Amino acid sequence: MxxxxxxxxxxxxxxxxxxxxxxxxxxxPIPLDHKDPYTLLVAVLLSAQCTDERVNLVTPALWELADNPADMAKIPVDEIQRVIRPCGLSPQKAKAISNLSQILINEYHGQVPENMAALETLPGVGHKTASVVMAQAFGHPAxxxxxxxxxxxxxxxxxxxxxxxxxxxxxxxxxxxxxxxxxxxxxxxxxxxxxxxxxxxxxxxxxxxxxxxxxxxxxxxxxx
CATH class of the missing domain: 1.10.1670.10 (Helix-hairpin-Helix base-excision DNA repair enzymes (C-terminal))
Known part of the structure; x- marks a missing residue:
């Protein structure tokens, strides 16, 4: 039976x-190429509705423009948009990258905050992006x-x-x-x-x- x-x-x-x-x-291994919390934050933001593979193809050119908040805040938004266009949603993402870089300088001494609530207030950073940064950049359980x-x-x-x-x-x-x-x-x-x-x-x-x-x-x- x-x-x-x-x-x-x-x-x-x-x-x-x-x-x-x-x-x-x-x-x-973390799928998105990065070297510090800031470059990870930007890479995760770029990965919305885009593959990690494509993000990794785009970010080297972006880091040549700027790889820290102080330098990124000086780059015109349309120049950021030109580089990240292959990732899709480039107008919104370029503006978010520029604005969050300025906020990091003004409010966080140029550092990515190691705090979920603070991360979620940054332009273009939702709960999932903040969770990835907390987990992968800072090692907090998320x-x-x-x-x-x-x-x-x-x-x-x-x-x-x-x-x-x-x-x-x-x-x-x-x-x-x-x-x-x-x-x-x-x-x-x-x-x-x-x-x-x-x-x-x-x-x-x-x-x-x-x-x-x-x-x-x-x-x-x-x-x-």
């Missing part, structure tokens, strides 16, 4: 995700959630959140605080390699099929 195939319990899914991602990605992490968390049954804010809360509750920074990158790497937006619908990749072997239909995910 055949044993019925059962889906994993949430606790088992959490353990599987931690174990498998650690096996696949024991090292988690769990930045973009639309892809939001999608994977739903496919793996780790959240039923209707938006990235709820998904972030759920993931922080499920995973140990000391794992957040690394796990955020591990999920991104796995999503790009195995559980892509079009390549997996919750019934294809290894983690999806291991978590939900009895799942027959594609997993419909809620958009962020």
């Amino acid at each position: 055949e044993t019925a195939v059962r889906n994993l319990l949430k606790k088992e899914r959490v353990e599987l995700v931690l174990k498998r991602l650690e096996e696949l990605y024991p090292e988690t 769990f930045p959630v973009d639309t892809h992490i939001h999608r994977l968390a739903q496919r793996w049954g780790l959240t039923s959140g209707k938006n990235v804010a709820q998904t972030e809360k759920d993931l922080k509750r499920l995973f140990p605080r000391e794992k957040w920074n690394k796990l955020h990158l591990q999920i991104i790497f796995y999503g790009r390699e195995y559980c892509t937006a079009r390549g997996c619908d919750g019934t294809v990749c290894e983690i999806c099929t291991t978590c939900y072997p009895a799942r027959k239909n594609p997993k419909k995910t809620k958009k962020a």
Whole structure:
């Protein structure tokens, strides 16, 4: 008599995700090229609706113009825009880079503040960007959630959140605080390699099929 195939319990899914991602990605290099908190902040801002690969192609020319707030504040906005145009949304991003550079000089002695609330007040810097900077520049526990992490968390049954804010809360509750920074990158790497937006619908990749072997239909995910 055949044993019925059962889906994993949430606790088992959490353990599987931690174990498998650690096996696949024991090292988690930061995908965006940078040399300090300021260049990381600008690179993350540029990555909105743009691939990390393209950002890394664009930033060397931008750093030639200026790689610190004092110098960047002197560069005309249209010159910044010209360099970053391949990243998309260049008018808004160029203005944000110029304005935040001026604010860093005027209010923070030219330094990127090591404070989530302060970061979120900077032009062009939302919660996700601030979380990435806190995690990757300063090493503070944070769990930045973009639309892809939001999608994977739903496919793996780790959240039923209707938006990235709820998904972030759920993931922080499920995973140990000391794992957040690394796990955020591990999920991104796995999503790009195995559980892509079009390549997996919750019934294809290894983690999806291991978590939900009895799942027959594609997993419909809620958009962020």
